[in-house]
Amino acid sequence: MGVSLDLLLGAVVAGVLLGGFYAAVSVGIAISFGMLDIVNIAHPAFIILGSYAAYIVNSSFGLDPVVTAIVMLPVFFVLGAAVYEIYYAVFERRGDEALRGLAFFFGLLFIVEVALILVFGVDYRFVEARYIGPTLHYGPIDLPLRMLVPFAVSILLMAGLQLYLSRTFTGRAIMAVSQDRLALQLMSASPAKIKRIAFGISIATAALAGAFLIIIQPVEPSIGRDYIGRVFAITVLGGLGSFPGMLAAAVLLGVVESITATFYGPSWSPAVAFGVLLLTLAFRPSGIMGRR
Amino acid sequence: MRPATFWLAAVVVGAAFFGLSLQVPNQYYFQAGYVVLQYIVLATAWNILGGYTGYVNFGTAAFFALGAYSTVALYKLLPLPLPVLVMIGGGVSGVVGFGMGYLTLRLRGAFFSIATLALAVVMQTLITNWEFVGGSRGAYILRPAQVPLLGNYIIYLFLVMLVLSVLAIGIARSIERSRLGFGFAAIRDDEQAAEAAGVPTLRLKLAATTLSGALMGMAGAPLPYYVTYLDPASGFNLAYAVNSIAMPLIGGMTSWVGPLIGALFLGTVQQLATVTISSALNLLIVGLLLVAFVVIAPNGIVGLFNAFLASIRERGLRKHWKRAGGDAVRRESPR
Numbered sequence: 001m002g003v004s005l006d007l008l009l010g011a012v013v014a015g016v017l018l019g020g021f022y023a024a025v026s027v028g029i030a031i032s033f034g035m036l037d038i039v040n041i042a043h044p045a046f047i048i049l050g051s052y053a054a055y056i057v058n059s060s061f062g063l064d065p066v067v068t069a070i071v072m073l074p075v076f077f078v079l080g081a082a083v084y085e086i087y088y089a090v091f092e093r094r095g096d097e098a099l100r101g102l103a104f105f106f107g108l109l110f111i112v113e114v115a116l117i118l119v120f121g122v123d124y125r126f127v128e129a130r131y132i133g134p135t136l137h138y139g140p141i142d143l144p145l146r147m148l149v150p151f152a153v154s155i156l157l158m159a160g161l162q163l164y165l166s167r168t169f170t171g172r173a174i175m176a177v178s179q180d181r182l183a184l185q186l187m188s189a190s191p192a193k194i195k196r197i198a199f200g201i202s203i204a205t206a207a208l209a210g211a212f213l214i215i216i217q218p219v220e221p222s223i224g225r226d227y228i229g230r231v232f233a234i235t236v237l238g239g240l241g242s243f244p245g246m247l248a249a250a251v252l253l254g255v256v257e258s259i260t261a262t263f264y265g266p267s268w269s270p271a272v273a274f275g276v277l278l279l280t281l282a283f284r285p286s287g288i289m290g291r292r
Numbered sequence: 293m294r295p296a297t298f299w300l301a302a303v304v305v306g307a308a309f310f311g312l313s314l315q316v317p318n319q320y321y322f323q324a325g326y327v328v329l330q331y332i333v334l335a336t337a338w339n340i341l342g343g344y345t346g347y348v349n350f351g352t353a354a355f356f357a358l359g360a361y362s363t364v365a366l367y368k369l370l371p372l373p374l375p376v377l378v379m380i381g382g383g384v385s386g387v388v389g390f391g392m393g394y395l396t397l398r399l400r401g402a403f404f405s406i407a408t409l410a411l412a413v414v415m416q417t418l419i420t421n422w423e424f425v426g427g428s429r430g431a432y433i434l435r436p437a438q439v440p441l442l443g444n445y446i447i448y449l450f451l452v453m454l455v456l457s458v459l460a461i462g463i464a465r466s467i468e469r470s471r472l473g474f475g476f477a478a479i480r481d482d483e484q485a486a487e488a489a490g491v492p493t494l495r496l497k498l499a500a501t502t503l504s505g506a507l508m509g510m511a512g513a514p515l516p517y518y519v520t521y522l523d524p525a526s527g528f529n530l531a532y533a534v535n536s537i538a539m540p541l542i543g544g545m546t547s548w549v550g551p552l553i554g555a556l557f558l559g560t561v562q563q564l565a566t567v568t569i570s571s572a573l574n575l576l577i578v579g580l581l582l583v584a585f586v587v588i589a590p591n592g593i594v595g596l597f598n599a600f601l602a603s604i605r606e607r608g609l610r611k612h613w614k615r616a617g618g619d620a621v622r623r624e625s626p627r
Contacts, residue, residue, distance in 0.1 A: 039402040041409075090587045098401055100586045102348050103541055107586065110534055110579030117572055225530060229413050232406045267428065271417035274410035281399055281407045 006140040011262040012255055013141050019254030020151035021216060023158060023247050024209045025227055026234040031202035033232070034241030035178040036195050038087065042105040043231060044224035045112035046203050050076065050210020051125075051219040052116060058127040065127045066153055069211035073204045080203025083108075084196045092192075109224070116221035124218035132215060150212035157208060161201075162243050174198040178241060226270060233277035295466045302465075306458040310451060322450045326518060328559035329453040330511050334532065335539035335551035336460040337507035341500045342537070343545030344473065346480035347396060351408035352536040354415040355385040355505045357527035359512030364425045364522060367433055374452055374514060381513030382506040388415075389505020393498035400483070416528040430523025433516040449518055453511070460507050464548040467503075476500060508536075531575060535559075538582040544594025553593050 025047060032040040053072050054065040063071075091101040131145040165171035173194045176184045181191050213219060234253055238246035253276060257269045293301070313325065334352060341347050359381030366372055366380065388411075395407050420428045439448045467473045475496040478486035487493045516522045535558065543554025558581065562574045589596050 033402075039405075041406075086587070094590075099342075099346060099348055100541070100590055102402060102405055103537055104583055104586045106350070106534065106537060107579045107582035110575050111583065114572060114576035114579060118576065229410050233410070236403075236406075267421055268417060271414050274413040274417075277410045278407060278414065281403055281410075282395065 007262060008259070009140055010142060011258045013143070014147070014262075015255030015258030016251055017143070017147040017151045017254070018258055019247075019251030020154045021147070021209075021212050022230060022234055022254050023250035024150065024154035024205065024212055026231040026238075026246055026250055027158065027161065027243070028202040028205040028209065029231045029235045030238070030241060030243065030246045031174075031198055031205075034235055034246075035174060036198055036202075037178065038084075038195075038199065039102055040105050040199075040202070041102070041228055041232075042108040042112065043202070043206060044227040045109045046076070046079075046206035047210045047213060047227065048116065048219065048221060048224040049112060050207040051214040052120065052210070053207065054211040054214050055125045055127055055219070058129075062128075064129055065211040065215055066149065066208075069208045072207040076207040077200040077204040079200075081196050081200040083203065084199035087199075088192055088195070113221050113224060120221065122220050122222070124220050125214070126218040127214050129215065146215050150215055153208065154212065157205065158243060158247060161205075165243075170194065170197060174201075175241075229270070229274040229277055233273045233280065236277065237280045295469060298465050299462050302458050302462050306454055310454055313450070314447075319444065319446065322444075322446045324563040326446070326450050326453050327563060328556065329450070329457045330515075331535055331539060331555040331559040332457040332552060333453070333460045333511035334508060334536040335543070335555040336457075336464050336548065337504045337511065338536040339540040339545055339548075339551045340464055340467065340507070341504040343540050343550070344467065344476035344480065345497060345500045347497070347500070348405040348537070349392075349408045349504070350405050350533050350537070351392075351412040351415075352508055353528045353530060353532040354408075354412035355389060355508035356512035356515075356532050357419065357524070358385045358388060358415060359509030360515040360522060360527050361419055361425055362509070363513045363516045364431045364433065367516065368424065368431075374448070374517065378452065378456070378510050378513040382510035385509020385512070386502050386506030389501040389503070389508075390498060392505065393494075393501035396497045396501070397494065412528060412533070416524050419527070420524045426523065428524060430521055430526075431516070433520050433522070435517045435520055445517070449514055452514055456507075456510055461548055461552060463503070463507070464551075468547060472496065472499065531578075534575065534578055534582070535562075538578050540592075542581055542585045542592055544592030546591075547594065550592050550594045557593070 025044075028043050028046070029040065032038045032043065050069060050072065053075075054068045057063050057068040057071075058065050087101065087104065091104065131149050134145050136143040136145065136148070165175055173184060173187075173189050174197070176187075176189075177191050177194050177198070184191055184194065230253065234246060234249045237253070238249035253273060256276065257272050260272050261269045313321065316322075334356065338349060338352055341349055359378075362381045362384045363377045366377060372380075392408065392411065396404055399407055419425060425431055435445050437445060439445055442448050442451065467476070475486070475491050475493075478489070478491050479493055479496060483493055512527075515527070519526070539554035539558050540551040541554070542558060543552065544550030558578060561577060561581075565571075565573050565577055585592060591598070
């Protein structure tokens with residue numbers, strides 16, 4: 001019994017660490033889908049793009065992946081703002097975002113993925129950093145540094161974004177745009193401009209999430225798809241647009257997935273995320289800390 | 293054209309097409325044609341739910357693969373003729389489609405789409421862990437080399453898929469002109485208003501999801517015999533989902549013509565690209581065309597064609613007006 005309890009404890013700790021990483025992966029969706037009502041299913045593709053950016057810089061200059069991601073933040077911000085410009089001009093202004101907007105992002109997902117395949121091939125790529133090898137041991141608990149570093153930076157990112165959204169004018173305007181567009185316009189702030197900034201931020205987080213992903217595991221272009229279910233499961237489960245809820249949901253999913261993988265084998269873990277998502281959607285669409 | 297006439301015409305066109313195809317001496321023609329026909333069924337099936345009622349289904353691959361895997365499972369149990377397998381595959385996917393229809397009770401818009409994507413992954417995980425149908429290693433199917441009357445087995449598969457295409461298009465067309473079709477359109481335009489006006493929205497949505505799912509399953513059922521080796525990664529390939537969305541969007545979603553044109557166009561382009569360039573490029577072409585059409589021509593090829601017709605008519609009218617009324621205007625105002 002003691003062995004399996006140790007195993008359970010190990011799985012829970014690994015799950016919490018994994019959850020921290022999932023939070024970083026989902027925070028972009030929490031902003032774009034939860035706050036802006038933009039169903040960006042191409043978000044995982046941007047994350048993979050972030051992974052490859054970290055890979056290129058790391059393999060040619062030996063720069064740390066997390067540092068690379070921080071340098072890349074403005075680039076991804078501009079990329080996101082540009083994507084939103086197109087989305088706004090073509091779909092939102094026409095009031096056509098529901099069906100065709102969805103198809104637009106679906107197409108974008110494929111373009112990014114196939115372009116990466118054509119350029120880099122389907123080989124797994126990885127990065128090198130000092131913290132990728134070693135593991136801290138505390139009795140039965142293993143803390144691999146390659147999980148711990150993304151976890152820590154992810155928590156910092158979460159806290160920073162929460163502060164930004166609640167303390168600054170632009171941040172509050174982003175929160176407001178999801179609640180009452182008209183009121184925001186009456187405050188003489190342009191919803192389109194606010195949404196452009198917010199979408200830029202959401203894509204910028206993909207640079208960091210991508211770097212975390214390639215620190216944790218080797219990356220090839222099509223693994224982004226596995227994350228579509230996870231990010232939406234976490235965002236919906238956490239209650240759209242609520243950061244604490246999202247963090248809780250991410251950790252919950254991480255723990256459940258980790259326990260499933262430990263006791264039933266890793267081939268079942270994709271079903272967990274999507275099963276959780278289906279159950280949430282069917283029985284509690286407002287999530288565990290939802291507003292509605 | 294009345295529905296009965298249309299069915300007759302569709303069958304005649306299908307038969308004529310098959311007759312012409314038999315004249316092609318090339319074996320590869322049937323290989324490629326099968327895939328294009330399969331996409332006609334998938335795109336038409338998707339459009340019954342997506343185009344007519346406005347619910348975007350990302351889970352085409354799930355229904356398609358479910359049909360294919362019901363064939364694999366039955367192949368291991370008892371030998372059945374292909375048409376029966378097609379019926380069973382359609383039945384299995386239809387039941388899952390019926391279940392998906394109940395999701396629409398709570399989920400509208402993007403939530404429904406995400407749920408269908410989730411459904412696909414859950415199904416794939418279940419199949420991957422089901423050892424009886426081969427699990428992640430996949431399953432082999434031995435197909436007879438020859439069939440009586442037709443010769444090569446691939447011609448038989450081609451014929452089955454052609455019949456399914458005619459069936460799918462006939463059903464889609466019949467729906468468009470029926471009470472069912474008007475109900476679907478009401479749901480697409482404003483579900484709450486339709487509900488308030490007494491349209492039985494749930495029953496209609498269940499009809500759409502069941503029919504759409506069943507057709508996708510029927511399209512998938514012959515797949516194991518076509519590929520002879522099936523593993524979950526290829527059966528649940530996301531390419532099926534992208535294509536079945538891209539084809540109606542590129543063709544035009546409001547009528548049965550759109551998915552047909554889209555499937556013929558995209559399917560053929562992809563077959564050509566596979567032969568001449570590379571198969572990796574296929575999805576890039578689909579993705580680029582999908583985004584380009586959604587951005588530039590939101591009503592697809594059919595929409596472009598209609599706009600073109602309208603502009604010709606307008607130009608004709610203007611010319612006519614100039615000849616008849618232009619003089620009159622000049623005479624009345626001497627300046």
